[in-house]
Amino acid sequence: MTAVKTLLELPELRLRLRGGGDLLDRRVTRVYGTELPDPSRYLSAGELVLTGLLWWRGPGDAEPFVAALARAGTAALAASGADSGGIPEDLVQACERHRIPLLEVPPDLSFAVIVERVVLALAAGRDAPTGRLPAHAADLPLPELLRLGSAELGLPCWVLAGTGRVVAGTGLLLPEAEPLAAAFSMGTTLDSRHTVLPAGEGFTVPWALVVGGSTNWTNEQHEIAAEVATLIGRRRGSARQHEVERSLFRVLAEGGDLGESFAAAGWPPDAPVRVVLARAGGAEGDLLDELLAGYPVRVLRGRFGGSACALVAAEGWPDDWPSAATRALSTVEPALTADRVLVSIGGPAALTGVRGALEEAVHALEVGAGRDERIAVVPGAEIGVHRLVLAGVSDELRTALRRRVLGPLLDYDAAQHSDLVHTVRVFLESSGSPAVAAKALHIHVNTLRYRIGRAGELLGLDLTDFTNQVDVYLALRISG
Template identity: 85%
Template sequence: MTVVKTLLELPELRLRLRGGGDLLDRRVTRVYGTELPDPSRYLSAGELVLTGLLWWRGPGDAEAFVAALARAGTAALAASGADSGGIPDDLIEACERHRIPLLEVPPDLSFAVIVERVVLELAAHREAPPGRLPAHAVELSLPELLRLGATELGVPCWILAGTGRVVASTGLLLPEAEPLAAAFSMGAEVDSRHTVLPAGEGCTVPWALVAGGDTARWTAEQHEIAAEVAALIGRRRTPARQTEAERSLFRVLNGGGDLAEAFAAAGWAPDTSVRVVLTRTEGDAVAGDLLDELLAGYPLRVLRGRFGDDSCALVAADGWPSDWPAAAGRALSTVEPALPPGRVLVGVGGPAALTGVRGALEEAVHALEIGANREDRVAVVPGEEIGVHRLVLAGVSDELRAALRRRVLGPLLDYDAAQHSDLVHTVRVFLESSGSPAVAAKALHIHVNTLRYRIGRAGELLGLDLTDFTNQVDVYLALRISG
């Protein structure tokens, strides 16, 4: 039997006890990682819970998190305080209050190492029923585990993400991937040609083990094997953790410092071109999970972190698929039923040189704002959809917008108000028709001579030649200031 004390005695983990020394005989049955502020819905008794404290923003945040662990019967909490300068005092106090053993993880130790070592320890003390997978299955990679499961079951198998992405397969195509993923995400019944078993809990995007063939005739032993394969797949899912170089880079991006030096420390060449992807949801950890899933499956170099309140990925543009925004939109639509309530927004900026990353970040932020103004629950907006005039006007204050609009368009606005006319609309249609009288007249359902007269009258009021390109740009920007 594996207990909390056993984990402290594993030299390669270097775990440090920070509280709960009288509770070390609690039995550990599994390991689970989370960055949710309230992980209640995903917890089960006997777990060693891992967290990088991404949910902790300040004193008082620990109470709800630790209370959820206590209600679920958590065996112990293992936390890494690398991003916050150590384990917060309120987390130590909350663990003492709720009687949760607290273990501190060294900042240079990957959670993946902890998961692997704990799973091995649990497997070593487990009495496996006859007919199930061999003990070494816990050490296999996902593709190897899937091949073993397919061999034992005698049917083709796949690991399917709720987005429709095939994470691994036994070599056969899964043409029904997106419909299967959509049905799985909605909790609907899947077609009779496949058996779908949930693989892992606690992640925003669900994964499943999909087994093909007529599984209605499976023996009890086969069902046990499939359940064990699914459980082992779930244990492979651990939160992505930042390296120290990534943490340093995002501190520079959010504050100040030498970007070139920060990118060099992360191993990126000076001539690298970068895309920026920002994800915004009502739950910060949810956004990070989604961003990881949306970029998975592409051979791209990625640096992950946070920019302001949004989850951020800096992606090497070399090899960036041109259809990524559309593919991301389809993936999010497929998994949407499984997502927590609230909107999901994704903005893309760039490509840009490393020295221009801050500009690409601003572009991605404006893309998020455009998505926020749309009615859809899920919106993926690439920078290419943002007109240059939007970016030029983005940093202008409301007061300056009003002043500029009045300065440029004042006489025209006054004329329309006094005469109950709509010359402003006529000018806007004319400019949006590339200054073509024929096209504008057709759009307004008037004669072209009438259109020319109105544009001439508007020019007189404004004191501008509206056939001059520079004047057209100034007037068009003034028109767009108010949307």
């Protein structure tokens, strides 16, 4: 296997490390040269990208170029500044932000020499046997691992999640994958043309490798399929560990400069953010990973308090995500060990308002905890502003405010065995309409007007005034 650090150790290349010293264990699977400002469509994961920086014209050009490398899963960037006066500083900074190892190529070294040495190193790595698959298979991203397994088996392959989601597929017979995923998620037997192997243990939402075609396999095919399933499970576990350890969430919980932390994570400063929280008796991390899998934009995962937490780029957020998440969780409900599964959503908010969106998600989670259903997905947008405002009020302050605003009315009801408090609540919840409130209370409208007038006298307030109505309604809502 060939790692980035192996290339640095080749004396004839004389490569100089300019950034990403903690990422040198990344495996190189191929080499690719480009001078395009945006090479996105031509990139593959695990590549060593070579560039002479002909695309660089000035500060700011590096950001889109390096961002494209990061999205594709590039192993490292090797750049020669022979024609541009050295490596531009914004390229160094962009590689640091997007966590791409940056290697400086000597001005007098031909890229042809680098390509030749990398190809030889890759060939040597593939000649070292580790089971039935090539040695570099353990370092491939999931789609490439699946394509390799499919090629070795000579059969189409898919990875299916217990929620019914198709995690990845080789592209062959893809229309068959959806019903297969549904069958797998329900625990039913798949048809005789497909073989299922569990892929990874210890996850709340199970994954499986499904291989299509004939089930009359050779011993070698059985071993290859088992190895692919094992590698899928390992990759899933290592990805989860990496995301949970992000330092950004420590800053979010403990205080500090969020702008600096977001920049270090490669997050654009002007990108709106949604906050998603999940609580499921210890299984929330797996569940949240599954619910956000395949999301089309940036997602950062970690923990906040006792909940799994995700920061999601708000642009492109699907309107039906809460209902889709509820359906997915309902699919795996029989396999859940937690008594309750709670998910909440806060935002969208600008970077400066992320902590406010987080508070919104926390309160939405508490609303979900108060519901009867076992699975509750609660967007903060569904919660009235008054509930969010009152959520942060202490019990002592609630009691004091309720007594200060409603005290005379409460005393009157207690002494007269009346229910003016209820009458006022219905009146306010009827938008201050005497006719609507009278109908709801099954009394004459004149009786309603008399009671509201009497309540106003006791409170010393005009209950037809909007500001007074807001104060009284909030005091009523304090006690639920």
